[in-house]
Amino acid sequence: MNKTLSTMMVATSILLGSCQSSEVKDAKTDPVETKPVIGRSDIKIEDGRMTPEALWAMGRIGGVQVSPDARKVVYSVAYYSVPENKSNREIFVMNADGSENQQITRTPFSENEAKWIKGGSKIAFLSSESGSSQLWVMNPDGSDRKQISNYDGNIEGFAFSPDEKKVLFISQVKTVPSTQDKYPDLDKTTGIIVTDLMYKHWDEWVTTAPHPFVADFDGDTVSNPVDIMEGEPYESPMKPFGGMEQLAWSPSSDKVAYTSRKKVGKEYALSTNSDIYVYDLNTKQTTNISEGIMGYDTNPQYSPDGKQIAWLSMERDGYESDQNRLMVMDLQTGEKRFVSKDFDSSVSEFCWGSDSNTLYFTGVWHGEIQIYGADATACSIRQITEGMNDYSGVALMGDKLIALRHSMSAADEIFSVSPASGEATQLTFENKFIYDQLEMGKVEARWMKTTDGKDMLTWIIYPPHFDPNKKYPTLLYCEGGPQSPVSQFWSYRWNFQIMAAHDYIIVAPNRRGLPGFGKEWNEEISGDYGGQCMKDYFTAIDEFAKEPFVDKDHLGCVGASFGGFSVYWIAGHHNKRFKAFIAHDGIFNMEMQYLETEEMWFANWDMGGAYWDKQNATAQRTFANSPHKFVDQWDTPILCIHGEKDYRILANQGMAAFNAAVLRGIPAELLIYPDENHWVLQPQNGVLWQRTFFEWLDKWLKK
Template identity: 70%
Template sequence: MKMKNLLKTSIMAIAVVAASGAANAETPVIGKQHPTITNRLMTPEVLWSFGRVGGVQISPDKTKVLYSVSYYSITENKGNSELFVMNTDGSDKKQITKTATREAAAKWMKDGQHIAFLSSETGSMQLWTMKADGSERKQITDVKDGINDFALSPDETKLLFVADVKYGESTVDKYPDLPKSSGIIVTDLMYKHWDEWTKTVPHPFVADIKEGKIANIIDILNGEPYESPMKPFGGIEQLAWSPDGKTVAYTCRKKTGKEYALSTNSDIYFYTLSTGKTENKTQGMMGYDQNPTFSPDGKWLAWESMERDGYEADKNRLFVMNLQTGEKTDLSANFDQNSGSLIWTPDSKSIYFVSCWHAVTQIYRADIASKKIVQITKGDHDYSFVAPIKDKLIGVKHSLSKPDEIYAINPKTGVETEISFENKEILSQLDMGKVEERWITTTDNKQMLTWVVYPPNFDKNKKYPTLLFCEGGPQSTVSQFWSYRWNLQLMAANGYIVVAPNRRGLPSFGKEWLEQISGDYGGQNMKDYFSAIDALAKEPYVNKDKLGCVGASYGGFSVYWLAGHHEKRFKAFLAHDGMFNLPQQYLETEEMWFVNWDLGGAYWDKANAIAQRSYANSPHLFVDKWDTPILVIHGEKDYRILASQGMAAFNAAILRGVPAEMLIFPDENHWVLQPQNGILWQRTFYSWLDKWLK
């Protein structure tokens, strides 16, 4: 339901690439796409042609950048990732892999001449090494069922890797004579998570590297039924080596079942290799504590920390710990913003990080001694990664009009220079719509930032159908995001003006604005939506008789709710993976901390005024007022908001005599990750809107 940052979508999209697995000699290599665009307008097919940049790593001598690019084939219905190396000024760019199998999680080795990476060449993801030019590939691991991610120790004599281990007792364990039974016996909560039945959990392992192979493998969580990294989105960033290679820091929520479902209280643990002892370094800190990173001199630990248990959208604080004294300091105590993607400066005196304010994400630097935080970059964009190199920074950013690319940044002036240009060829053939920042007055006289995206070649003398975009989360910023499904420029290219408000409950506008939504799902944030669309409907170029409303997740809930309250403002609705029946949602979802915090508690708690207000605003209670065509989309592998929610909404519309259509994906989760399903999603999306708004 919640998407804290854009990386989460990227992580889930990688699943499609991973699905390609091993390949035989006849398997085509999926590489860079070269679409020819004659009308300069984006299409779904063009959107899937962009190369997706990620996995940026800086060489030990700070002169080269290693990165991956994922490419997708609509025909093959899958993706592939390849590795590239270039100088930090963008020169001497080389593709160092070109295979039908996936290469991922690549990292420089300390000599700067070799690269360690994961490959599915032998059927499962294993650790390999190669020279920095792509030659002399050598397989290092042969772990059963493969490994998920890894980090070499500083001296490269040991390997820290993540692999899945069996969780709980299976049906076959209990009844060996029924090996073909598909039944799953459930005795506690968290039996499903995101898009899978909970049959395994990831564990961190440490092994010696000897003569190009691994030996003496130790499961750091041996015998413990816990996750590290934490599902569904955690990766190697939740684990870290100390600079002396003697300690592994790892993130873990040491809870299972009902207790796990009710809590977000994770901690940072230190595992000492010489003794096998584990110590909780954040004992008593009650929210999410995750993503530890040691300072280069080994004297400090930095990590991201939330204060309150059960609140997944709490402020993401920047904490440091003096490892000699144990003293913990919140460097962001006077900084009313989130902090993420932490990375130390080489002198161990400062930390670079990214943070969103007023719906744009910039690079910042926090100094340990002074606790001063300085903003480095400016502009309408979102940075998702930063790393210091000598006299400049390397960063990754995107915007509403451009996918991720790599930039070199002057840390003193913030001046940026693009160096990757992965998608220059495609972008040069496209006209993007103008993106306008508007501040709209809400019903309680506050100012709300709203992005307005106009169609390419916009003519103010014409009237355009217009879409209200409802954000998910619910506490997920409408920033300068680039999406491969909910792409606002694609909506604009189809002839729509797009209105995307940062309504109540979204980050980057301060704590009060963020937290107002909890327990008030049908309240002020819905009034904010009306304020935004009503303000734009007054413009002479907006066709107020052709307004549509679209959204996913909490945005889907918003669509369902607005369908019963819009007073004929809209002529078409579209809801993807939305909550329709809140009492049912309370008992269907898996992460109970979410519904307890956001809805206020259980629907049967009649003395709980906040909960009762939430359930009184359940969209299913207002179906009698539905009178506008609605398209429902849902994935049957969505275990956060079950497909029954979408089916119920569709059935209600049909029974009410409201024109309705439903698109169901039996093999998709809370997103749509497969290329041909993505194309079908887009075609259905625009076919429905065009039918009622054009």
């Protein structure tokens, strides 16, 4: 489930999660000694084929920030140590054209959230060097490093006011009394007393909420922090993935816009209705500027002249995959305009142009995430970039744009983009030394006719050294979300190139229920999990299996989250098409899932309602298609993978599927992670995942 296609693409997956954006945060931030390239130059890749070790050796770029004069760029890179099972994030600075790129931190502490202050003469950043995450500053060459905050808690994100007299930061506040609060004499008890819904979320037992704080900054020290939501039990930014993109300073430095869903417990679990609030530092008053808009309202940004504010907005309460629209409000008249009305897909993220009328945004269309320009007055849209790739993190850099770009064949690198021509120039080459040793498989777009006569885009990824005269085992990839795009994504787990490197062809369809093909196509999955989307899967594999180089006797089917549900469902309906299945974090029993998950709005919208509502035809169709009801038709080896910290889809779903297969006499294997959530974040667990994945496929598809 993708809360929006924006933030952390990343991210934003909600109940069923997206398979593709599987690593949006560092696995751990425990100190780990790192060299500038942590020994990466020693990595030797045999036969030019991707390996798990090569994937985990790649630096992961993020946190791109442009200096005030647009002449410098600061960014961070996360590095992973498989032997130590840890990660570390370092900071780099380069010129705006990519030259003079220098690593300016080399410490055992992860530095992140780097931002320019004092006209570009200093860089502020977060570091845990003092034992908790605090604000630090340094020179652009990494010298004169100094801690400037001493807050009693962890700072999770920050933004200085335009006049730099204040700093806005995020920190957790306690919102739920603990058992020890009730019974002080039981200070060692681990029991949790629950009285309402939303007691767990994503991978945590909910006891705190992130709050925005505003503190004074005298140029040297941060002091006098004030919680602008003091006494409120609500979140801002919103869990589980919201960050500083959900808050914004006004250009006049006297107001803070923030995102919040001011609900708790059952009400929170049933509603997606968040709003944009504006806090006035002078009057201490808060105003809801999106009241009456019933879906997600997120990610406010003031125009440079301070006369307008833009944000992302969904229309319908309870539907987290609703079209994400770009809204602009005139702060003087209160007029609201949906600027992206002519874009028949969701806006992922955006930034203002310097003229306070142009907006630049990213959005998915036909399996690619491109950069678009919008006129805030005329509400007109034009496409800027093109090509088989995905852009994210778009920002202004003088008369150019800067963004991250990746594809199915390359991880994120930083690019500059001309808004006029769309010409993109690569600025960083973080993983070139690895790519130079690899031969990537060809990625091809194919359009197929579905059973109801519509056109479906399916990505085909071929093995390196592909020989059309040979026959290859072939994998059907089932996407999660369920409404996350099969775009040109790069994943460090569900990586198509490493699958191809093991001599598999991958068939990845943009089946019904995925964005980027119009509203109707996107919405055709809700309440119909066993319907047209499954017919689309069969169309994709059946059509491609007609190719002479496809080994039709050795087909596999793999997927996670909704993709895992798809695997479990297909296992009972595939009519012997497949010889092996792999399901990660999938729903096996829909009735249990309805009561086990935490964000009930998703279950109600996508399942149609509760299974006990016998008069609800949509709900009854959903639960009649629960995979567990078709186990009597299972006849194919299956690997089940799950994390026990996955509170979105509980691990008992994977264990139940494994048990059912064993009891039915079907070859089965279970990979269970006691310390992983809906994803796999730790390096050694990630390598184990890859090894187990391919050992299983090779066992059944390469006989």
